[in-house]
Amino acid sequence: MIDDDPRTALMRAAASAGLSLSTLSGAIRRNAAYLQQYVTRGSPRVLAEADRRTLAAMLGVSEAALGGPAKTDAPFALPRLDVQASAGPGAYADGELVLGIDGVDARLARALRLRPGMAGLITARGDSMEPGLYDGDQLIVDTADRTPIASARVYVIRVDGAVMVKRVAAGRKKLVATSDNPAAAPVPAGEIEVVGRVVWRMGAPR
Structure with a gap:
């Protein structure tokens, strides 16, 4: 199931993996407060595609759960x-x-x-x-x-x-x-x- 709010999905996935938002921020080569600001202040409004892909792989969730486009079947x-x-x-x-x-x-x-x-x-x-x-x-x-x-x-x-x-x-x-x-x-x-x-x-x- 995909959470309606990608910020909530990110926090839940991070907690489940035992990783802090500051640790994840470092993994995507951002400053330590980057994801905390994303979650609490809505800045940035959406995650960059490369950041989203890296976080999804680390946390074992879909990119769609983190705000990416829903995956569609090939024609x-x-x-x-x-x-x-x-x-x-x-x-x-x-x-x-x-x-x-x-x-x-x-x-x-x-x-x-x-x-x-x-x-x-x-x-x-x-x-x-x-x-x-x-x-x-x-x-x-x-x-x-x-x-x-x-x-x-x-x-x-x-x-x-x-x-x-x-x-x-x-x-x-x-x-x-x-x-x-x-x-x-x-x-x-x-x-x-x-x-x-x-x-x-x-x-x-x-």
């Missing part, structure tokens, strides 16, 4: 794939080439249960999945989830080499893919290869 890496999941007739791609690496908040990745190396980011094209998905939406795809269930969910699929995003359900004998937009053309016939499940949409407000 979850998502490869951006050079394919467009068509929400229309289908975009053809011989393979998936990585255009670059994007990142999403690590907390979101945990909430979505994404696994490193088993997720990607692609762009939706077309209108066949409106109003749920729109042309240009960025889609996070969980490539670890390739097994549709009886209750239809949104997946990126390939049909005869065409990459598309459709609602897919497990039928009695085969997978069944449909569009959300009733005006859309029928999904092309052919064997359905599941690329992964769409677990997050990023797009402009509508």
Whole structure:
């Protein structure tokens, strides 16, 4: 737990370590009264970064406890794939080439249960999945989830080499893919290869 007041946290940590504020002041190459003034008078207002780092290491506490920035998780890496999941007739791609690496908040990745190396980011094209998905939406795809269930969910699929995003359900004998937009053309016939499940949409407000 991080104390709300870094001065109180410093005093408690020093007492726990059996070190005086004057001793700690010397450790950071300040005059003996430096930290006493920091604690009682608020001067300086905040500890210098180098001083804070040294004190945190000596006292076994986080820099955040002594007034430093809270530690945040590194972004979850998502490869951006050079394919467009068509929400229309289908975009053809011989393979998936990585255009670059994007990142999403690590907390979101945990909430979505994404696994490193088993997720990607692609762009939706077309209108066949409106109003749920729109042309240009960025889609996070969980490539670890390739097994549709009886209750239809949104997946990126390939049909005869065409990459598309459709609602897919497990039928009695085969997978069944449909569009959300009733005006859309029928999904092309052919064997359905599941690329992964769409677990997050990023797009402009509508």
